[in-house]
Amino acid sequence: MVSSYLSLLETGKRPVLHKHIKAYERALGVKGLADDMDRRSLLVALAATATGEPLARLLDGLVAPAESGQVGRIEVEAVREAARHHSAMDLQYGGKVAAGVAGESLRWAVSLLDRPMTSETRKALSSAVASLSDRVAWSFHDSGLKYQTRRLSELAIRTSSEGNDPTLTAHVRLNVAAFMETMPRDAAAMLTGIPQESGVHPLERANVAAGRALHLGNAGEIREAKNLLGMAEDLIGKDHPEGLPTWAGFLSEPHLCAILGDSYKAIGEYEKAASCCQQALRGFGPERGRGRVTVMVRLGLVRLAQGRVADAREQAEAARRAMTTVNSVRGKENLDKLTRRLDVLT
Secondary structure, three states: OOHHHHHHHHOOOOOOOHHHHHHHHHHHOOOOHHHOOOHHHHHHHHHHHHHOOOHHHHHOOOOOOOOOOOOOHHHHHHHHHHHHHHHHHHHHHOHHHHHHHHHHHHHHHHHHOOOOOOHHHHHHHHHHHHHHHHHHHHHHHHOOOHHHHHHHHHHHHHHHHOOOOHHHHHHHHHHHHHOOOOOHHHHHHHOOOHHHOOOOOHHHHHHHHHHHHHHHHHOOOHHHHHHHHHHHHHHHHOOOOOOOOHHHOOOOHHHHHHHHHHHHHHOOOHHHHHHHHHHHHHHOOHHHHHHHHHHHHHHHHHHHHOOOHHHHHHHHHHHHHHHHHOOOHHHHHHHHHHHHHHHHOO
């Protein structure tokens, strides 16, 4: 059949007869089309497949089922699960991968806040939305997209303040401070007092103490940074029987060592920085692909500062190999920075 005649069949301008169906079956190597209730729609889909039409066209006109009624525990847990899922994707594959699939989940989660619910559910949902928006903000930050990062940070701060998880609120502020890295004094000021807050989980307090030390070190406040690093290490070294919130599963000892390594580098204690980076790399598995790249580059910069150029080159090569499975704009920028500094020494 000529293409113009097929077009008439598929647009409904000619009746679809049994012989046409059998012809499609022969050409496409399928059976049973003649039994389909909506043969014309299926013929259009099959023809599109045969001609290479983009798969996204299959979603034309597709809408999510309308939702109404009171929000409850099911929806809150679904948002929490979305946050865990996107966090895991970001940590393993990098921000560009996670950011690319997060939009619809976040839009749905925020829309739930307009529906009726109990006050306790609203607090739990606000924290769940804050956790998701915080993770997505970090993915956009890792993708080098500043405007989106700022807007999502505002969402994370607003919803976390309306929630019921002080540990999450502390973590959101820590990440927002990290996005202000070019203004280290302002970033440090945002975290004032949090390491001493008893309502925040001790490991998050250690995380914030190390993060604030990083900003103070970059601002030249070395003594205060050292005090905070001592506090962070004390908190990490203690047993904490109370469990971490489910969203904070990444707050492992290797993760905290990676933060400490960056902070010790900022105050010029390169041997300690190198030791923390090496400890983090020993603990990071394939599920922390982005973290491995980040720490490899950081260790390379530390070795370069120590004058150990060969070791710095080794770390740069290791990071370049690791980048083949990670899509991180910031990771690539930092690796390029290390590579340029090494090239000057060639």
